[in-house]
Amino acid sequence: MSTESNIIELINVSYEVTWIAWGVQYFFLIALSYGAFLLTMPYFVFGKVQFEKMARLALLVAITCGIAAPIALISDLHQPARFYNFYLYFTPGSWMSWGAFFLPIYVALLMVYAWLIYRPAMLQQAKDQTSLVARLSTWLAFGGVYAPGAIKKIGLLTLVAATLVALYTGAEVAIVAARPLWHTPIMPLLFVVTGVSGAAGLSLILNSLLAGNNLMVNQQLSNVLVNSFGLTLLLLFIWYINGVTGFTSSGMVLQRLVTEYSPTSFTLLWLVFFTITPLLLAVFKSQSTAWVVGLLTVAGAWLFRWSMFIDGQRIPKTGAGFYNYSLPLGSEGLLGILSTLGLWVFLLLLITHFLPWQGEKQNSAV
């Protein structure tokens, strides 16, 4: 299209990417968090005992990503210290303004949910110990009663909050008419399904790292992946066909992103290596490759967001061509990505070290 054009742009401005790497990290982490929260529900909310181990791993993903996500979000602001303005000037017409309320409500409910779940085991782990952690654990366990009713109620409330978070993160992007790539109702749906994929992928990795590669968990998570990948490919197909047939401008831009703007970039790479490959592996449910599937899936969930946000902002609104972008090495780029990863690892170590995330020990010393 553009190569056939008889216009040469002599003077114009190359506009910078303003939703930077931190933003990608936020959308990635929060989707993994609410996706993982959904995976905790079969056991903790609906009492399906066969899903206990999967639910406990997913809960780790939900809380670690859920704590790290808002930090990445605040860092995406160019004036992070002014975040309190979100609470001084509530704006009902802005999805982002709603998000400033949905997000902390979701994270707070998630913390209460996790606390209710960990409470009995926290009391148990404190027994026969006199360390500061044990005392703190006893105090925080607050009696240590296992309250399935309360867990269910809080779990359902968290589900509402998680839905609102998924809704606002999707809608705030999808309403931007000035960026036709984003301006489609398919975008929020893709955020959700790739979020669930990523959550299942990270749970697979944790299953391998922390839970001795439990076979049943691998199977259950593979089933989740087969479904979420199937939905992802279906949504992508619908989106792309809309472009090929000229039905929506969003689809047309997607088609140009893949075929013209950035054919060799993440867009295709993502589809082949990080969506179709893990899908095939998940179908075969090989136990030894489960963590590889997990890793590819997590990378896929991240790359999808990178492609949509960063490449999406490289498509000029008024100018010609496709803007160049090179990842800055500092906190606006690589360092930002690494520091959120580091924060997540730190949170994982902290939680797995101090909290009895595996639940009460069945044969505790008598």
Place this chain on the structure above:
Amino acid sequence: MGDEQHRWAMVVDLRKCIGCQACTVACTMENVVPPGKFRTIVSSYEIQLEGETRNMVLPRLCNHCENPPCIPVCPVQATYQRNDGIVLVDNERCVGCSYCVQACPYDARFINPKTNTADKCTFCVHRVEAGLLPACVETCVGGARIFGDLKNPQSEVTKLISKHSTRGLRPEMKTRPQVYYIGLDDRISGKVEGTASLWNLQAAMGKENKS
């Protein structure tokens, strides 16, 4: 803020624009716009018309839309429209989330690296309030930029708009832009399809945007 008696607007007579960028320079000096950022710029194109190669220019600036998409998205109401139509940013409230930058279909907004907040053309509101013309209008060599009050039937902008067939950029966005162009060619009124300027390459090589 702003007087409801007025509705400030601009007419850009492309027949008179010579693409000299005097407006770009005047704006930058007047508003202390950081290097590499622009509140206004004259996009220039080389374009083939009926076998003839010609230059085309398009001064771009904030359109101070009647239905500005940048305002409803702002989560802290830092960007707002005055009663006289001028769209402004309160850069002491702005959190720098860039949502308005994404929402503007005209690329009129950017994040100012000095203030870390959203920045854009203000129609030189500080000059207008003092009874002066915006810097770009004042300096325009060919008299291509005409500024005035649409609510005044005697103003030059009102007369020009009634006399000529004027058009705004990207009408499909339904933003009702209040910068009216005389002689605007379809091929440059929306997203321009063509060979991109070398500016892109220089920016990637780190030769621009460094102050």
